[in-house]
Amino acid sequence: PDPLLTARALAPQESGTAQSRSLKAGIAAVAASPMxxxxxxxxAVSHxxxxxxxxxxxxxxxxxGASLQLVGLVISGHIAGMYAxxxxxxxxxxxxxxxSVIGLAVGLLCCAALLxxxxxxxxxxxxxxxFLLGLGWSAGLVSGSALLTDSVPQPARAAVQGLSDLTMNAAAGIGGAAAGLIVARASYGWLNLVGVxxxxxxxALAVRRSLKKA
Incomplete structure (x- = not known):
């Protein structure tokens, strides 16, 4: 079954509330909630x-001097960290x-960049x-996506998810292009420092929200 359709069927609909699917509705829903x-x-940042x-x-x-076989093994380990x-x-x-898992994501991604x-x-x-980079990505994407769903009204969730997908992929596209320039102009080490x-x-945002929640 489609999770979105199931959620809509199970969630109580307020009278006069329509499903919001536009990008504008997604932006408004996110802007209204600090979480x-x-x-x-x-x-976006994890991705x-x-x-x-x-x-x-x-x-x-x-x-x-790494061989193609070794490169393949390294990337395979990275993919395993992402999804397994x-x-x-x-x-x-x-x-x-x-x-807490957002904090874990920050720690894993920082350790990955350092290594x-x-x-x-x-x-x-x-x-x-x-491998740690993949784990950190997994922690960030899972916790961030769950928090995003928790933080907006059910009618706006489809629009917000669309905004999330657009934002993370646009940011990663820019980051991937910039990564080549950073390595060409500086080094791979500098690229990892920029990531940190x-x-x-x-x-900082996660700490601030945690303190306010406490």
Whole structure:
């Protein structure tokens, strides 16, 4: 069954309330909720940092003499980190709260950038960094998406999800293009440092919301 149709059927409809599907409605719903804004930032930043580092990792590995087979193994480990543990991230978000898993995402992504950015010729360290990058992406996407759904009214959820998809993919597209320029002008290490800098506002927002919630 379609989850959206099921949610609409189960959710009580307020009289006169229509389903909002436009981009404008999605923006308005997110703007009205501080938690929704944090959720959207979490999804967009997590995806941007992951894509930016991931797309340049094969280039960096090649610069340090890695074979195509090794590059494939590193990326396979990264993909496993992205998807294999998503049920665990969902359980953690339900058990300990969305904000706690957003904090976990920040920690994992920062550790990933530190490992990958300082790996140099150590292919094992790069592989570990990319695996953690996948885990951090999973934590950020799962917790951010869950928080986004929790934070907006049911009639606006389809529009908000569309806004989330648009924002995260547009941001990642820009980040992926910028990643090549950063590596060309500076280095892969600098790219990872930029990724950490992008995570700081996300971390600050999460801490602020946690303190207000407490």
């Amino acid at each position: 929704a804004r944090l959720a959207l930032v979490t999804v 941007t940092v992951m894509v930016s580092i991931m797309v340049m990792t094969p280039v960096d590995l090649g610069h340090h 543990f998503s049920p665990v991230m969902g359980w953690l978000a339900d058990r300990f709260g969305r904000l 990958a950015g300082t790996a140099g010729p150590s292919h094992g360290q790069t592989a570990a960094g990319l 800098c992008l995570l700081l506002p996300m971390a």
